[in-house]
Structure formats: C-alpha cells, structure tokens
Amino acid sequence: MANPTPLIVGEFVRTIDERFRLTLPPEMVGALSAQGAAEEQVECVLAKERFGALSLWNRHSWRDKVESGIDLVRQKILAGRLANKLSEVQQFARLLSTRFRDVNLAGRARLVIPEGFREFLAVKAGEDCVVVGAGVCVEIWHPVAWRKYLKRRIPAFGPLFEQLST
Numbered sequence: 001m002a003n004p005t006p007l008i009v010g011e012f013v014r015t016i017d018e019r020f021r022l023t024l025p026p027e028m029v030g031a032l033s034a035q036g037a038a039e040e041q042v043e044c045v046l047a048k049e050r051f052g053a054l055s056l057w058n059r060h061s062w063r064d065k066v067e068s069g070i071d072l073v074r075q076k077i078l079a080g081r082l083a084n085k086l087s088e089v090q091q092f093a094r095l096l097s098t099r100f101r102d103v104n105l106a107g108r109a110r111l112v113i114p115e116g117f118r119e120f121l122a123v124k125a126g127e128d129c130v131v132v133g134a135g136v137c138v139e140i141w142h143p144v145a146w147r148k149y150l151k152r153r154i155p156a157f158g159p160l161f162e163q164l165s166t
Helices: 026-032 059-078 086-098 117-121 143-165
Strands: 011-015 021-023 042-050 053-058 100-105 110-112 128-133 138-141
Touching: 026 042, 026 053, 026 128, 026 138, 042 059, 042 117, 053 059, 053 117, 053 143, 059 086, 059 100, 100 110, 128 143, 138 143
Parallel strands: none
Antiparallel strands: 011 128, 021 110, 042 053, 042 100, 053 138, 128 138
C-alpha cells in the first residue's frame, strides 16, 4: 500500500516579520512537500479562499484540484451547456486567475506573503497570525477572523465529527 498523504493538523501563532515573511511549523512544511518530508525548497500555491485567511497547498494537489474544475467547465462549454452564461464563465475565470499564486517555501520554512495577498489577509508586518492545519492544506488566518470562524463553527463540531466517524 502506498504511503497515505499526511493529514495536516495543528494551530500555531506566528508573527509576520517586516518583510512579510512567515515561518511555518516544520511538521506542516513536511506535510506540504511532495514526499511528505521537509525539503530545501517546497513548491506550493497560496490561495485566497475566504477573507482574512489564505490557504497554502502543495502545488501538485492544487493543480489537480483546479484542473479538474477547469476541465468540467471546458466540457460544458464544448457541449453548449454554457452558451447563454458567458458572464458567469468570465466571472469564474476572473476569480480563479486572481485568487492563487505559485510560491516556494525556502530556507527555514519561510513563506513571503505577496502583495495583494497581504491586503486579503489584513495582517500587517510585526503582527501575529494563526497558522492552522486544515487537513489537506495549511491555512493562515487573521486572529480576529479565526476567532469568529471558531465561534461560528465549534457548536457544529460534535455532530460533524460523528458524521465523519461513521
């Protein structure tokens, strides 16, 4: 049996330095690498998924996810099922093309948060953020957005856990 993809879990508070660099926990970097172990340079994709939070994906996992969605849209276009929905197709492409960027985690597991993503995250240099393992990716949250998310989602955790356990 092949090695299963490691589940990325944990919650860590990290400070974004004056150059908008963020040092990630080594266990999360290892899980993001293609081999499941920390490398000199890990190829990733940084994505805008919800305001106040960014997601960091293994580049190959992200590409698989996005390409399957693009293929589905392409098939519908070729089948003529989206002929009257040009504006929706444009909106999909526009949002898709501006919401992610290839990044590399280099020495000491540091991520440089690019312009445009900084504003989306809304954490300034010298401020803390919360790094969270989201199972299949790493999420970087503004602390206030993270607390709001937890407050809204924790009451549903018990039933969700039971659902996933059966």
